[in-house]
Amino acid sequence: MSETDLNSQTKRKARRPRLRWIVIALLVAALVATALRAWVNAHQSTAVRGTAWDVHLEYRLKAAQPGAELSLATPLDSKAQRLFKQELTLDGLQLRSTKGNHGGPRRLAMRATRAGEVAVDADFLVHRFEQRYRSRPSEASLSTEQRERDLSPESGIEVGGTVVRAALERINAPSDEMAGVVQRIYQYSHDKLVYRPKRGAETAVAALQTGRATGLGKARAMVALCRTAGVPARIVTGFVLAEQNPARPVHWVEVYEKDRWRPYDPKHGYEGQLPGGYAVFSRGAPLLETRNASITRVDYEVSEGDVPLSAAGGQRSIVDILDLSRLPLSARATLATLLLLPLGALLNAFVRSVVGVQTFGTFTPAMLALAAIYVDWLTAVVIFAVVGVIALFGRSRLPGLKLTRAPRLTIVFALVALAMALAISLMAQFDLLTGTQVVLLPIVILTSLVDRIYAVADEQGLHTASIRLLWTGITALGCFFILSSEALGDLLVSYPELHLITIALVLALSAYKGPQLRQFAPMRWLSTPAKTTDKGADAD
Secondary structure, three states, X not given: OOHHHHHHHHHHHHHHHHHHHHHHHHHHHHHHHHHHHHHHHHOOOHHHHXXXXXXXXXXXXXXOOOOOEEEEEOOOOOOXXXXXXXXXXXXXXXXXXXXXXOOOOEEEEEEEOOOEEEEEEEEEEEEEOOOOOXXXXXXXXXXXXXXXXXXXXXXXXXXXXXXXXXXXXXXXXXOOXXXXXXXXXXXXXXXXXXXXXXXXXXXXHHHHHXXXXXXXXXXXXXXXXXXXXXXXXXXXXXXXXXXXOOXXXXXXXEEEEOOEEEEEEOOXXXXXOOOOOEXXXXXXXXXXXXXXXXXXXXXXXXXXXXXXXXXXXXXXXXXXXXXXXXXOHHHHHHHHHHHHHHHHHHHHHHHHHHHOOOOOOOOHHHHHHHHXXXXXXHHHHHHHHHHHHHHHHHHHOOOOOOOOHHHHHHHHHXXXXXXXXXXXXXXXXXXXXXXXXXXXXXXXXXXXXXXXXXHHHHHHOHHHHHHHHHHHHHHHHHXXXXXXXXXXXXXXXXXXXXXXXXXXXXXXXXXXXXXOHHHOHHHHXXXXXXXXXXXXXXXX
16 A cells, blocks of 8 residues: 555544544534524513414315416515415315415415315414504505506495495595595594494495495495595405404405505594504405306304414514524525425435435435426426437437537537427416426426436446436435425424534535445345446536
């Protein structure tokens, strides 16, 4: 053994104890940090942490045909409260996407997969902050399109008709006194329209004609009067966060005055400011919008839930930066996926070090799983199958061409792009397309993967490339289940310091020199021949 080899071996032996202590230190740091955060969260006072409420919406519908569309409102975040968690149970429905209403808050868009009875059960955990609740209206700009919309008639809100104009004359609210207009309209809607929860009218005209209205009828009447007087106004729908079973949605009005949206509740008599506990679900639209479907049964329930231990409330502090759970639900969902990706790389490291087989790339399995996580399985299968067949066939038609890496990748990239376009068109032809967002992420990954497959096939043979592709697929499937775990994602968002354990495990796997699974008889058929000249095929 040469002197150089002896020196290298001596250095490796010297690094092992140091690596061992680094791994132990990371594990201890992760446990201490996690325990400290859990202790702090558990000892927060209720006043600081606030309260949590489970809002349950249950709809039973009859779809006239497959493809019937539904749009469900979700709780809107504010200074008083935020949506912490949501769960959907769908029967005969498929979640398509989240979309905004006239550019506004996002709603859950669903599509019926069959005709007949369908159902959606939605559970929302709303976290309410006790100390920092402020109901004072904030400044808001109103575009020309929004102003026109909030002055126009709509279902149940008849604007400018004979009945509404006659009511305005009785109110005697001259349009040149804007503050007086809104105040008098509110007083009329609150005092003159008698609340009748069962026999009251629900449209503006009927409420003004009979003088009796439900809570929704009062709100619609006030909106119709304000719009007829030239004041933008809109219906707001939500729930009061208090124990209710069954619960009823509440409706109030927001009027645009002096560059601000001011709340009015003509049913309960609140003017300019609402009490705590009003959770907003929708502005200017019903809780559930349908097309080619009719609602047959509705059940609502509001009950007090458990405040998340990691929930942040009270006054803002620089320490809040370390609390990812304070972020909105959409941001936390994105961060959960981001924090789960290192676990996919950890799984890949385990497959290489302990199982003893190679995959295509360190991050390729995790990225393939990430590309498939946001679409249904049929979309993923069709996209990847069509891309694989066409891209591989096209790449195999280039034998004998001595191409450098750049033009070779460009050709494969073009083939993959054309294949994905064909796959999307194929799905649209059979009405299977639920969104094109799937094409954005995996195109570069698939291009690199296809090129690596044929690089390995050229240098080490098709058997080696096939076995490596198989293990890449198996690892990607494992990564898919990891990235699909909401519980694990929520845990990492609440305790991100747990990734110190991930780093420690990666370091331990890098020093692993024990037996590998491929060495055992049942697994030997999956082993690949010894690598000879695989020029960077595994490098990312």
